Amino acid sequence: MSKPDLQAIRGMNDILPHETPIWQSVETILCEVFKSYGYEEIRFPILEKTELFSRSIGEITDIVEKEMYTFTDRNGDSLTLRPEGTAGCIRALLEHGLIYKQERRIWYEGPMFRHERPQKGRYREFHQVGVEVIGFEDPSMDVELIAMSARLWHKLGIESALTLEIGTLGNFVSRTKHKEALVDYFTKHLSDLDEDSRRRLHTNPLRILDSKNPKLIPLIQAAPQIQSFLDPVSIDEFNWILSRLDTLNIAYRVNPSLVRGLDYYSKTVFEWTAKTKTLGAQNTVCGGGRYDKLIEQLGGEPNFAAGFAIGLERLIALMEENIKFKTVRTPAKVFLASIGIDARLKSFAIVETLRDHLPHLCFYHYLGEGSLKSQFKKADKSGATIALILGPDEIANQKITLKFLREDKPQVQHSLNDLIEVLRGNTDG
Numbered sequence: 001m002s003k004p005d006l007q008a009i010r011g012m013n014d015i016l017p018h019e020t021p022i023w024q025s026v027e028t029i030l031c032e033v034f035k036s037y038g039y040e041e042i043r044f045p046i047l048e049k050t051e052l053f054s055r056s057i058g059e060i061t062d063i064v065e066k067e068m069y070t071f072t073d074r075n076g077d078s079l080t081l082r083p084e085g086t087a088g089c090i091r092a093l094l095e096h097g098l099i100y101k102q103e104r105r106i107w108y109e110g111p112m113f114r115h116e117r118p119q120k121g122r123y124r125e126f127h128q129v130g131v132e133v134i135g136f137e138d139p140s141m142d143v144e145l146i147a148m149s150a151r152l153w154h155k156l157g158i159e160s161a162l163t164l165e166i167g168t169l170g171n172f173v174s175r176t177k178h179k180e181a182l183v184d185y186f187t188k189h190l191s192d193l194d195e196d197s198r199r200r201l202h203t204n205p206l207r208i209l210d211s212k213n214p215k216l217i218p219l220i221q222a223a224p225q226i227q228s229f230l231d232p233v234s235i236d237e238f239n240w241i242l243s244r245l246d247t248l249n250i251a252y253r254v255n256p257s258l259v260r261g262l263d264y265y266s267k268t269v270f271e272w273t274a275k276t277k278t279l280g281a282q283n284t285v286c287g288g289g290r291y292d293k294l295i296e297q298l299g300g301e302p303n304f305a306a307g308f309a310i311g312l313e314r315l316i317a318l319m320e321e322n323i324k325f326k327t328v329r330t331p332a333k334v335f336l337a338s339i340g341i342d343a344r345l346k347s348f349a350i351v352e353t354l355r356d357h358l359p360h361l362c363f364y365h366y367l368g369e370g371s372l373k374s375q376f377k378k379a380d381k382s383g384a385t386i387a388l389i390l391g392p393d394e395i396a397n398q399k400i401t402l403k404f405l406r407e408d409k410p411q412v413q414h415s416l417n418d419l420i421e422v423l424r425g426n427t428d429g
């Protein structure tokens with residue numbers, strides 16, 4: 001079969017019918033866990049004003065500088081396909097007055113867009129499920145968020161496949177002092193910096209720490225670390241969070257140089273990374289933290305906030321490796337074949353009655369006028385385990401024949417009422 005000349009954009013994937021059952025199962029589990037913690041769902045546009053992202057994620061970040069899908073629309077406005085969910089979520093909550101002096105637990109799901117170099121686990125269109133909590137100053141909220149993420153992994157059967165890395169960035173003052181120290185340090189090594197890093201030196205020196213340039217790694221490793229500038233409150237809160245994780249038996253690795261690619265974080269930040277090599281270099285499945293200044297930056301009254309987002313493509317790739325999840329439950333399939341015009345006409349009402357009584361089953365109704373042989377070929381291909389046959393005989397006796405397609409059992413005629421019970425008894429519902 002030759003490929004059509006029109007194909008999907010590089011880094012943007014179709015999720016095909018054989019792949020969607022695992023997506024649906026994951027989405028159901030995530031939604032159930034969120035509900036059990038009191039979260040409500042929000043849906044907001046994929047397209048927003050560009051300024052929303054530059055003001056929240058940070059003008060001098062890889063995402064805003066290099067990765068956004070931005071264009072000017074017919075009105076001359078600069079618009080951007082959302083590269084992440086936090087900014088749009090907070091914008092929507094602010095716009096509708098839903099976080100003014102209030103506490104909120106919110107979740108969302110949807111596609112995000114970043115013009116990164118595609119590779120395994122890194123796409124230009126990918127899907128995130130994210131949560132944002134507003135109005136909680138106490139670090140108990142950081143603990144609840146992490147405990148909820150741990151519960152998700154447990155429910156999905158992948159808790160042993162992930163490691164929690166956690167760090168603290170300190171408050172605004174610690175971050176400012178850290179930045180000053182970085183400017184001093186990198187200025188002394190100006191000749192070793194690449195062009196990107198020189199440009200970032202005075203605008204956002206923290207971002208030099210994200211550099212992927214291998215020549216800069218030793219220099220970055222020796223740079224001043226946030227640890228030396230942390231304020232006592234952030235240190236106490238961080239230690240308190242760790243001790244709560246200990247009591248919950250949630251293992252973690254403190255990572256003092258955990259850099260998140262977005263500017264809005266302060267205090268606690270964390271990532272869940274895959275232990276195995278399944279995801280290649282892109283092994284972060286979930287990332288998040290506190291962002292107590294963002295609401296104010298976006299024009300709201302100051303309010304506390306934290307959250308995390310999970311990359312669904314990475315999560316599902318990890319789960320597909322996991323034996324426990326290979327058996328996604330799909331409904332048992334039943335194929336209804338008919339012979340002759342009378343049977344064909346009656347079959348419509350019969351299959352609808354069966355659907356009324358047996359909503360857990362999947363009924364394939366043969367549509368058209370094929371021979372019984374060709375109908376059975378279709379039944380076999382459909383994956384059905386049971387065939388129902390309606391022909392002149394059955395019409396005369398007011399019965400329907402049931403035939404097991406994958407088991408060696410005799411075929412039997414049943415009245416419609418009996419058939420419903422037999423089908424119920426032979427399928428788990």
Ligand code: HAM
Binds near residue numbers: 123127132287306
């Ligand atoms: P992020 O770390 O940029 O954080 O993205 C969260 C997750 O999205 C990553 O851990 C990864 O699993 C997935 N992801 C990111 N980029 C790609 C990509 N190109 N291809 C596939 N998956 C990707 C955020 O977006 C923050 N908004 C999280 C947050 C919510 N912080 C507070 N609240």
